[in-house]
Amino acid sequence: MVTILNEQAEVDVTPLPRGGDGLWLSHADMTRATGFELKSEGLCRGEICVPVPKGRHDFARDDAIDIAGFWRYLGHPVAHDASRSVWALGTGAGTRRQALASLEAPDFTLPDLDGRPHALSDYRGRKVFLVSWASW
Amino acid sequence: MWQKAQEDLAGHGFTVVAVALDTADAARPWIEVAKPSYPTLIDRDHHLAALYGMINVPEAVWIDEGGRIVRPTENAGAFDGFRRRDVVTGLMPPEVVETTARAKRIYMEAVADWGRNGAASRHALEPASVREKLRNSNDEAALAQAHFRLATWFLAKGEQARAAPHVAEARRLHPDSWTIFRQTYGRNDQGFATGDEFRERVAALGERRYYPKVDIEGMP
Known part of the structure; x- marks a missing residue:
């Protein structure tokens, strides 16, 4: 079993033995781990579709996707521990830049001390002074 | 505050x-x-x-x-x-x-x-x-964040040894980040991450500010 850490979630998946440096998953596990689904247009999430013509990308095979390779192809960082049992799928600098350049404040949801989730967008309609702090 | x-x-x-x-x-x-x-x-x-x-x-x-x-x-x-x-x-x-x-x-x-x-x-x-x-990210900082994600995940499980290489990698990839450095740095008796290595890093800033000057009229 392998644990995949998204930015704020984690998913356990069963890697497929395909050799190489990648992380090969069934399409079902890929969807659970990344939200991307295999459709006739390609690999899609929301309104984004990445075409994957047969034989064009070495991260895509008929029955499996190397999500590490796919993730890097999307311009996102991938890191894993020494035993290759925990993987972090991050967000690329280009995606961050685009999000900020729109000047729309990137939304997020974080818990308070009681575990109650708060989204930044819950405070839409007010001026928000968003400020970081730490105990350290 | x-x-x-x-x-x-x-x-x-x-x-x-x-x-x-x-x-x-x-x-x-x-x-x-x-x-x-x-x-x-x-x-x-x-x-x-x-x-x-x-x-x-x-x-x-x-x-x-x-x-x-x-x-x-x-x-x-x-x-x-x-x-x-x-x-x-x-x-x-x-x-x-x-x-x-x-x-x-x-x-x-x-x-x-x-x-x-x-x-x-x-x-x-x-x-x-x-x-x-705007303060934009770069590829190294984005990869640092992925390593930091691994580090905090292991630390939350009490697995310091498995976290350590990712702490090191996150710091190396994003040397400007005080948040990554101090979150993963030892604390003193008062709970502050302000030990020797922190002081050396601050001293290495030289003329540069630790808290950059805010662009508001009259700010020191």
Whole structure:
């Protein structure tokens, strides 16, 4: 079993033995781990579709996707521990830049001390002074 | 710390949203003492820092009623006074104490002006000016964040040894990030990550500020 850490979630998946440096998953596990689904247009999430013509990308095979390779192809960082049992799928600098350049404040949801989730967008309609702090 | 702004300005359609780039256990005593009336959120993985390009605390972003950024990530009024502390007495020279207080006062006056006047405040910036001041990520910082995610995940499970290589990698890839460094650095008896390596890093800044000067008129 392998644990995949998204930015704020984690998913356990069963890697497929395909050799190489990648992380090969069934399409079902890929969807659970990344939200991307295999459709006739390609690999899609929301309104984004990445075409994957047969034989064009070495991260895509008929029955499996190397999500590490796919993730890097999307311009996102991938890191894993020494035993290759925990993987972090991050967000690329280009995606961050685009999000900020729109000047729309990137939304997020974080818990308070009681575990109650708060989204930044819950405070839409007010001026928000968003400020970081730490105990350290 | 931001309670007064919250009390003075909540009636003007303003709220503080404070995010602790920290573990819940470490942040809890501070929140329980301060009992703020604004939301205080816990961000163990420093997700906020990744979204907004934050590298230190306190840093703030001003967001208008429509969810648009009107001041991007910047130092929230802190001043480098701590660098002038006497190593023996721990005291700062009086003029440095005064300058530190002035920086905070001028910054909070700007926050209050925006809280009351919104888009009409001279401190709410035009889009072109916001874009110019955006603090953008780069590939190394983005990869550092992925390693930091692994590190905090292992640390939360008490697996220090498995976290260590990812702490090292995150620091190496994103050397400007004080948030990554201090979150993963040992703490002293008072709970502060201000040991020798921290002091050496600060000293290595030389003329550069630990808390960069805020672009607001009159700021020291």
